[in-house]
Amino acid sequence: MEVKQLKALLNEKFKSMVSGVDHLFEVNLNKDELWELYLDSFPVGTNEFYKERREYDCNACRQFIKRIGNVVSIKNGEVQTIWDVTTGDDKFQQVVNTLSSFVKEKAISGVFSTKEKHMGLDKNRAQEEDGTIITWEHLYLELPKKFINTTSSSDAEIRGDYKSSKDVFKRSLDEITEESLLTVLELIRQKSLYKGEEWESVLNSFLNHKKAYMKLSTEQEKDLYTWEESVKNGGALTRIRNHSIGTLLVDISNNEDLDSAVTKYEKIVAPSNYKRPKAIFTKKMLEEAQKTVSDLGYQNSLQRRFATLDDITVNNILFSNKDAANRIVDANDVFAQLSASIPENPKKFSKVEEISIEDFVKNVLPTTTSLEAFVENKHSKNFVSLIAPENKNAETMFKWNNPFGWAYTGNITDSTMKENVKSAGGKVDGVLRFSIQWNDVEKDKNDLDAHCIEPRGSHIYYGNSNNYSTTGALDVDIRFPKENQDAVENITWSDINRMEEGVYKFYVHNFSHNGGRSGFRAEIEYDGQIFSFDYPKELREGEEVTVAEVKYDSKNGFTIVEKLPSNVSSKEVWGVQTNQFIPVAVSMYSPNYWDDQEGIGHKHYFFMLKDCVNPELPNGFYNEFLQEDLMKHKRVFEALGSKLAVKEVEDQLSGLGFSSTKRNEVLVKVTGQTERVLKIKF
Template sequence: MKIKELKVLLQENFNKLSQETTKLFEVDLDKDLFWNLYLDSFPEGTNEIFRERREYDCSCCRQFIKSIGNVVSIKNNEIKTIWDFETNDTTFQPVINTLSNYVKSQAVSDVYVSKFKKIGTDRNFENTGLKVIKWDHLYMELPEKFIERGHKSEAEIKGAYRDTRYVFKRSLEEITEESLITVLELISQNSLYKGEEWKGVLTEFLKLKKAYGKLQTEKEKDNYTWEQSVKVGAVIGRIRNHSTGTLLINISEEMDLDTAVKKYEAIVAPSNYKRPKAIFTQKMLDDAKKTIEKLGYFESLSRRHATLDDITVNNILFSNKDSAKRIQGATNIFEEMSKEVAINPKSFSRVEEVSIGSFVENILPTANELDVFLENRHSSSMVSLIAPVNKDAKTMFKWNNAFSWAYSGNIADSALKERVKSAGGNVEGVLRFSIQWNDGQHDRNDLDAHCCEPNGNWIYYGDKTNRFTTGELDVDIINPERGVPAVENITWTDRDRMLEGTYKFLVHNYTHRGGKNGFKAEIEFDGQIYSFEYNKEMRNGEKVVVAEVTFNRNTGFTIKEKIPFNVSSKEVWGLKTNQFVPVSVVCYSPNYWDEQQGIGHRHYMFMLKDCINTEQPNAFYNEFLNEELMQHKRVLEALGSKMAVNTVDDQLSGLGFSSTKRNDLLVRVKGQSERVLKVKF
């Protein structure tokens, strides 16, 4: 076989590939190496030296091999090369087999783009002086659909295809099927502004997502995204970058559904838009109801405040005289405790400090009476135990009893942290500074979180990101909504890139609009949360330094508080602050009752005499629920917040402290003697 015949077969094979696809692709390879592979693949003795070079070693064939030899088609995730054909020739067949196998072993890197119809040189002539020799070369003509006639360069066109494919692959990996189904259901019930415009796009993307999920290897996934990205167009290919894509990403990342939809509406809907229906669908409700009934949890949904009659002595670390009479199995009797007038907590600045572990193990067992000093800063630590109305109801939770708990503000742990998360902020960094205001009376002030990094760089609303240190202000509230606590958040995500030195955190009242309630703040590092509360009115333009955190790569983080104590008394859940309050019961959170270990964070609960929860606590939280219920987490999230918790006068409410949150509590203990201790959490 001559090369003239080979290029006919090559053109026929290329024409066949062209009929099966709208775009061709390139694989990433070293073109000089590929050219040498072509030359070296000829069987020994078949590529003889002709005067000064081998017969097929010419610049025309080299240009052809380098320009189009790495081109492939992708159909149904199968790669085909321009070399996939039979010649029935012992000289050329080994060559094209080698080229085909090598091309298939490489990764697709680009869409093939050409400005020219003719690839290579068909033939040319050489005059030796004795005769004229005709040379045939590898050559091909492209169908018109593969020729780019526009003004954009090949590099620009390839770059656009690469970008679309990159976004498409990210979309397939980061957007969950559940989020797509949820948004499609919202569209079907007309609960999403202009959602109908996206129904067809989302339905098609869901099909692509399901197909992508069935692929096993990374190479299959890469080929699939190249093949599909050139078919689906820019809207689907770049869905992640659209407003609906932002909604899908937020839902996929477990953002509260109502918050995610509000963020979407803030982008696309007019300011006076009112959503016509609830944020969950009837189908979601029906499916959840079927599962709850099937698993025997229907009786477990009704909840009430827990009382002393609900708990047993086995799960009590301490009880006073009145409580002991009612606790199942308890017989201890203690003396009545008296109330105290307001006291300045600074007067206890030098008391003995003990860890919570030492307090539980060594001090509580010998205590006859126990009071805690309730401070203003403990307002967010108020907690209630919640029990099932039906004592025999099956537990819905990850632990072996049917009890749950709810902190002030209807959260399972840190209220501020949960609100930052719901607002789209990152709460998983190595260092976090969050602020909150507008959580009482309507406070329209525009407060800003600031940080001065060790090198003097400021992270604030005017310069939100330091890409070098990974510090970023990711939540910035300018106009607080009535009834919605406002938050701002700065987080550093990479310890290795942070600068050593002191990070100065402050709050700036950029615009005073009548708010008089100050702010709350949290600083978190190494799994510990430091809480602050500033209860004074901030003047227009005033800056309040909250704390300074010093970072050393060897010793880690240390903190120096800057906000002074506030000793004014106020009422919290029926109790006066800045005085000692009698403790009825001390216990662990229910996930650590009956000597259970490792089911979430441990909380230490000090139930206070005459403490009455004045809020409407959640019946339960999704993070408490058994895994078998999580397929309906959107509905259960709504049920937990909307179902009434029946109140009782002798409820178990008081103070709660997470084992993961840095805090302290002044306690007065009476046993053989009386002493005041500071318990460190």
């Protein structure tokens, strides 16, 4: 057998290799080493020197082997090389076997790409000294058109693109769990995932790949699988991890709370006003959680209601007033009740005695006969309700020794001006806000503008609406007030850590007088407090009216110097009017510290207020309350906690709550031997 016959066999093998595939691959090896191995693999005495070279050493064959010798196809996870032939000749069989084994030992490095139409040289002729013409046969093959790079991209660019897709595909298969895929597919079928149906087909395909991938036992098999499948499929599947749906799958695979993961996904793909139609949990997750609940005897623990005075014992309270005492089990103390107070400005109490919450509980409450809390606007986020099981004999699902939990507010009503600003597209949740409003008392077509001079002189107004370094921004600018529609402008700062220390000067400028005579209203808000200003006078064209100056320093926070008369707005929260003293019915620790329990989460201090009624739909419980044996179902319990309605009752225990881990303060009026006002520091 000679080279001509070997060439024919290699061409037949190559046709078999490329049958049914659209891509070939290269393995990672030194091509010079492959050529030397070819020469050295001939049996001794069969590749001797002929003139200046060995018999089978020629430039044409060397180029063939270096260009195509390391090229393979992958079919069903099996690597095929051009050297996998049966020659029927001991000499050449040893050569092809050696090359085949050498190539198959190497890892795939990338997709084969070339602009050349053929590999090697078919034959050439040479004239001997005696004039004889000799024809030399070489290793050679012509490439099918589908393997020739006819694009404007270089071979390196094409190989790079395929390598990137393969790497992402393999990382996706490694990191995305089968459970996460099943979860997302169920959410799509439930219509609970925004535009999820667009991904259903891709996810089903990826799930099949994941199942096949997980059956492979070695890393080499997995690598071959990802190379073979990545070139067959489009970018949506192979690069799924880099898409929005991939972010969701990875988050779920990393055990992030399902609702949190879906919320992050929705922020990427859904409009800002999108509201999810259904709660996020799956049938399988629900069935597994139901079994655990049944096994542990918690069937009666899921139904929740607001707690009342009848639920608690004297051992678990720090203080109770006269009306409450008669309804608390084993309560014997008798207390006097103070009459309700009229609204007052909290600045009136700026010089009162300060006391830590620990000292207050230890040294003040034991001799207190009456207690009232001064509820300020800044306490809006501190409103809390005590939650009890509907069945008093229910087993506790929580980490502590009782079945009581609590829920803080999540839905505080804003001022009318804030609502108007939000409707106009402005942001009202910054750390400092200045809003103005006009065209509300009577028709007023004036073009009023909100202005702020920052501490270092930067001027925020319609002509310079953003200071990116301080996060100050004018986000609503009304030039032409509409009939029967309040006109507003708004300036906010979103990041207190980037704000400049010093004085912020706020004023209103009448840019264009168009007959309006009603003046303006203004609000300055920080730390939950809203300072309201009313300027009912006509502004001349070009006139500026300074509203206030707000001083900020990182140690003391914000303080205001009013340039116009103001009032601290009072509002109703949970049936309680702010900026007045409200009688405290009961004061207590949070349930995780009842019965002298210690160290089970953060300690909270509750001041349950008279006639305080939670109008919201709070969670019956939260995952951080649950015992460890329920946490494997945390996604379901998160959904259940928000889905199961908390039953309304009369005389619910709701009021103010303060965490021991967060800096805060509240004014209280205590009566014992004397009456005094204290500022409790948390």
